[in-house]
Amino acid sequence: MSKRFDAYPYVWRLPLLIWQGLFFVGPLILMVAMSFWLVRNYRMEPDFVLKNWDRMLGRDYFWNAYWVTLWRATLAGVLASLIAFPASYALAFRVSETTRRWAIFFLIVPFFTSYLVRVYAWQVLLAESGPINAVLGFGGLGPFTMLNSGFGAMVGYMTLVLPLVVILQTFSLAAIDRNLIEAAWNLGASPRETLFQVILPAARIGLILGATFAFILSFGDFVSPFYLGGSKPPTLSILIIDTTKSGQQWPRAAVVAIMMIATLFVAAFAAVGAAYGRRK
Amino acid sequence: MTRSTFTLSRRRLLAGAAGAALTTPMINRAWAADPVQINMLAWYGHAEPDIVAEFEAANNVKFVPKYYAGGDNMLGLIAQSPPGTYDLILSDAEFVQQLNMAGYIEEMDPSLYPFDDFWPEYQNFPGHWTGDQLWSVMVRFGLLGVSYNSNVMTREEAMSYNAFWNPKITGKLGHFDWHLPSLGQVSLLMGNRDPSPFDISEDAWEAVMDKTLSLKPQVGGYFDYGGTFASLKNGEMLAMAGIGDWITGVLQKDGAPVASVIPEEGGIQWTESYSIGKGTTKHEIINKFINYMLSPEGQVKSIKMAAYPGLSPLKSGWKAIQEADPAEAKRSGLIEGDDQSPIKLLSEGRLFFRDIPRQQDLEDWNDFWSEYKTA
Structure with missing residues (x-):
C-alpha cells in the first residue's frame, strides 16, 4: 500500500509546470536559439552563428544603453523605497485599520487605468508650457525642462512602481509584532535605534521585495524612457525596439533581451538572498 | 390546463423565432452581395x-x-x-x-x-x-526640410540646415527617429548633391557622421510619429529634423505656430x-x-x-x-x-528622392544612428 503512486500532489503541481513551460521556459529557449539565427532579406533563417552576439556586445551603444538602464532602474528602486517609506510607516503604525484599508484601496486604483494613459497625462503636466511650470512661474521660478530628460523618465518610473512599493512596505511593516517595538522602548532604545535596529530588520523582506519590484519593472520599462525621457539616452527596451525596426533584426533584439533577463536573474537572486538569508 | 398553456407558449415561441429570423440583418444581407x-x-x-x-x-x-x-x-x-x-x-x-x-x-x-x-x-x-x-x-x-516654430525662428533663418545648430534652439531640436531623413539632411548640408545625398563616398560618410555628432548638444529628443506631433505642438521642441509638411501641415490646421521650408541646400522627397x-x-x-x-x-x-x-x-x-x-x-x-513648388525645386536641383545608402550598408547607417542616440 505504501508504494502506491500518489498522484494527488502532482496533479496540483501540473498546471503551474505547464504554465511555466508554455509561457516562460518555451519562449526563453526559442529566444536563446533565435539569438544565433540570421536575417536574410528581412526573413529569419535558423542558423548557428555568433554574429549577433559579437555585433551587439561589441558595440559601445549597447553598453551605453546597458549602464544607463541599470543605473536608472537602481535609482528608481532606491528612490521609490525612500519616498514610499514615510507613507508606509504612517499607514502601518499611525492610522486606524479602516483608514489603512481605504488607503490600500486607493493605492490599487491607479492600476485601473492604463499606464500609458497616465504617462501621457504626465506629458501634459510636465511640459514647458504645462501647469506645473505655470504654478512655478507665479513664484518667479522656471520654466524648467522636465520632459525628455532623465527626470521625466524617473517621474514615469515612480508612476509605475510607487503604489506597489507602498503596498508591499505597508504590509511588511504592519505585520511586525508590536511587542518587539514596545520591548525596544522599555529597554530604553531611542526612536532612531528602534527604527534601525528593530523595525527595519523586521520588515526587511517587504522592503527588499518592494525595491526589487521597482528595479525589475523600471529596468524593463519602455514607456517612460520613451515618452517622458525622449529616448535621450535610449534604454535597453528602446534599443530592442530600434533593433527590430531597423532591418527586422529580431535575433539581435533577442541578444539584448537575453542580457536583460540575465541581469534581472542576478538582481532577483541577490535580492531574495538578501531578504531571506540568515542574518549574521 | 397545463397542456394548453404549454401549447400557447410554444406557438408564441415559434412566432417570435420566425419574426426574429426575418428581421435579422444576417438574413437580409443574403439578398445583397457581400462587399x-x-x-x-x-x-x-x-x-x-x-x-x-x-x-x-x-x-x-x-x-x-x-x-x-x-x-x-x-x-x-x-x-x-x-x-x-x-x-x-x-x-x-x-x-x-x-x-x-x-x-x-x-x-x-x-x-x-x-x-x-x-x-x-x-x-x-x-x-x-x-x-x-x-x-x-x-x-x-512630400518634402522633408527644416520644420520650425515660427514664433522662435524666422523663415530666413530656417532657409539653411545650419538652423539646426542655431543657439536659439539648443536642447529643443527634435529628431524624427529614423536615420534616413535626418542623415540625408546633414549630407545635403555637407554639399553631397551629385548624384544624391545618399550616394556618398566613405570620406563623405565620415564627414556626415562627424557633423551629425556635433549636433548632439542641440538635441532634445528622438520621437515617433505621435511624439513628433506632440512635442512640436506643445512647444517642447522648437525645430525638428527629418520631417516636413506631412507633420507641420496637420499642426497648422490646428493653429500651431509651425511651418516647414525647403532650405537652400535642398530637400528630400518621400x-x-x-x-x-x-x-x-x-x-x-x-x-x-x-x-x-x-x-x-x-x-x-x-x-x-x-x-x-x-x-x-x-x-x-x-x-x-x-x-x-x-x-x-x-x-x-x-x-x-x-x-516651394516641387517641380521648381527639381528643376533647380534642390530636391532629392529619399533613398537607401548606395555606397554603405543600410546597417552602417543604422548602427551610426544608434551610436548617435547614445552618444
Whole structure:
C-alpha cells in the first residue's frame, strides 16, 4: 500500500509546470536559439552563428544603453523605497485599520487605468508650457525642462512602481509584532535605534521585495524612457525596439533581451538572498 | 390546463423565432452581395474613411488595412505572411525594388494608368521600372526640410540646415527617429548633391557622421510619429529634423505656430506608391481603385488626407486642388512657379528622392544612428 503512486500532489503541481513551460521556459529557449539565427532579406533563417552576439556586445551603444538602464532602474528602486517609506510607516503604525484599508484601496486604483494613459497625462503636466511650470512661474521660478530628460523618465518610473512599493512596505511593516517595538522602548532604545535596529530588520523582506519590484519593472520599462525621457539616452527596451525596426533584426533584439533577463536573474537572486538569508 | 398553456407558449415561441429570423440583418444581407474585401498594407491613414469611404460605397468593396510604420516594418510584415495576404501594397518608393526582388509584387500594365498626366519629372520614377516593366505607380509624395516654430525662428533663418545648430534652439531640436531623413539632411548640408545625398563616398560618410555628432548638444529628443506631433505642438521642441509638411501641415490646421521650408541646400522627397500584391485575384477592382486615387477627385483627397497631407505628382491633381482649395494649393506649393513648388525645386536641383545608402550598408547607417542616440 505504501508504494502506491500518489498522484494527488502532482496533479496540483501540473498546471503551474505547464504554465511555466508554455509561457516562460518555451519562449526563453526559442529566444536563446533565435539569438544565433540570421536575417536574410528581412526573413529569419535558423542558423548557428555568433554574429549577433559579437555585433551587439561589441558595440559601445549597447553598453551605453546597458549602464544607463541599470543605473536608472537602481535609482528608481532606491528612490521609490525612500519616498514610499514615510507613507508606509504612517499607514502601518499611525492610522486606524479602516483608514489603512481605504488607503490600500486607493493605492490599487491607479492600476485601473492604463499606464500609458497616465504617462501621457504626465506629458501634459510636465511640459514647458504645462501647469506645473505655470504654478512655478507665479513664484518667479522656471520654466524648467522636465520632459525628455532623465527626470521625466524617473517621474514615469515612480508612476509605475510607487503604489506597489507602498503596498508591499505597508504590509511588511504592519505585520511586525508590536511587542518587539514596545520591548525596544522599555529597554530604553531611542526612536532612531528602534527604527534601525528593530523595525527595519523586521520588515526587511517587504522592503527588499518592494525595491526589487521597482528595479525589475523600471529596468524593463519602455514607456517612460520613451515618452517622458525622449529616448535621450535610449534604454535597453528602446534599443530592442530600434533593433527590430531597423532591418527586422529580431535575433539581435533577442541578444539584448537575453542580457536583460540575465541581469534581472542576478538582481532577483541577490535580492531574495538578501531578504531571506540568515542574518549574521 | 397545463397542456394548453404549454401549447400557447410554444406557438408564441415559434412566432417570435420566425419574426426574429426575418428581421435579422444576417438574413437580409443574403439578398445583397457581400462587399469584396481588399486587404491593403499601408502607412496609417490610407484606408481611413476620408480616403476610401466613397469608393467603398460606390463599388461595394471594403478595405481592410494593415498599417505599418517604416519600410523595414513593411517588409517584415510581408515576409511573415503567406503569399496573397495583401492585395494592394502602398510602399515608400525606395523599398519597391526590394519588394520586387523578394517577389512580393506583380508586374503592372502601364497602359492602365494615366502616365501622360504625370509631371514629366515623375513619369519614370527611379525604382518603379525595370526597363519597360512597371512595378509600382506613384500616388503622392512630400518634402522633408527644416520644420520650425515660427514664433522662435524666422523663415530666413530656417532657409539653411545650419538652423539646426542655431543657439536659439539648443536642447529643443527634435529628431524624427529614423536615420534616413535626418542623415540625408546633414549630407545635403555637407554639399553631397551629385548624384544624391545618399550616394556618398566613405570620406563623405565620415564627414556626415562627424557633423551629425556635433549636433548632439542641440538635441532634445528622438520621437515617433505621435511624439513628433506632440512635442512640436506643445512647444517642447522648437525645430525638428527629418520631417516636413506631412507633420507641420496637420499642426497648422490646428493653429500651431509651425511651418516647414525647403532650405537652400535642398530637400528630400518621400514618395508613396501603389503596388499589386503577388497572388491577389482582385486585379480589376484594385486597378479601378488606383485610377480613382490618381483621378482629380482622388488626388484632392490625397493632398488633404486627414492623417498627413501629401503632394500630387499629376498635372490634373494640381489643377483640381487649385480649384477646390486655393489656400491649400498655395500652402503646399502646388502652383506652377511657386518658390516651394516641387517641380521648381527639381528643376533647380534642390530636391532629392529619399533613398537607401548606395555606397554603405543600410546597417552602417543604422548602427551610426544608434551610436548617435547614445552618444
